[in-house]
Amino acid sequence: MTKTAIVTGASAGIGRAVSLALLEKGYKVVLAGRSSEKLQETRELAGSSKERALAVATDVTDPESVDALFRETETRFGRLDLLFNNAGIGAPPVTVDALSLDDWHAAVNTNLNGAFYCARAAFSLMRRQSPRGGRIINNGSISAQTPRPFSAPYTATKHAISGLTKCLSLDGRPYDIACGQIDIGNAATPMTEVMQKGVPQANLEIKPEPVMDVENVASAIVYMDSLSLDANVQFMTVMATKMPFIGRG
Secondary structure: OOOEEEEEOOOOHHHHHHHHHHHHOOOEEEEEEOOHHHHHHHHHHOHHHHHHEEEEEOOOOOHHHHHHHHHHHHHHHOOOOEEEEOOOOOOOOOOHHHOOHHHHHHHHHHHHHHHHHHHHHHHHHHHHOOOOOEEEEEEOOHHHOOOOOOOHHHHHHHHHHHHHHHHHHHHOHHHOEEEEEEEEEOEOOHHHHHHHOOEEOOOOOEEOOOOEOOHHHHHHHHHHHHOOOOOOOOEEEEEOOOOOOHHHO
16 A cells, blocks of 8 residues: 655755655655745655655644645545654744744744644544554654753754654554654754854854754654554654764764
């Protein structure tokens, strides 16, 4: 059976790399993101596999938009086997007292609420489809484990994602729904270009950091979903080997 996946944040970076890797493996992939133009760019990059790709402009902060995404997926492909809950944003690198409430709410609405809306819709479809079940993989980030300076909104939402992952994993057991989380450190994407120029360290020194090829993340997602539903990678950390994290250096 050909698997069907939804990838949020599929217009660039990690989401684009994962989408292309899944298409290469023969999946049907629904590309979700805010920009129709960028989603079409992702689809075109798939080459001959693009016929198995469906681009659906989606705002994950809008429950109605998310519901429309899952309705279109079911209508087009009949089922859902994998949700990669990837869409996320950062916030200005400032102390909490300098952070605007708008920036806080934007991070919470995208990184946490958006992930919940998508997981909720995926859970509903997976438990009633036949054969039932599927897999949800949440993008947690290294920040789900350890914060960077000036990252309260991003870190708080990513810590919350870890709790969501555990609850989905537990609640999904009776319905053959597996949920795991990938925590990514310094994958080379447009969002992490600043890493190579210099970012604040724990002592507030500004230093460049090593990055890794984003294809490592794509390979990890493919592996996580290659397991049968009676097995699950609960948490996986994929990071640039030499980035400051283990031992704080």
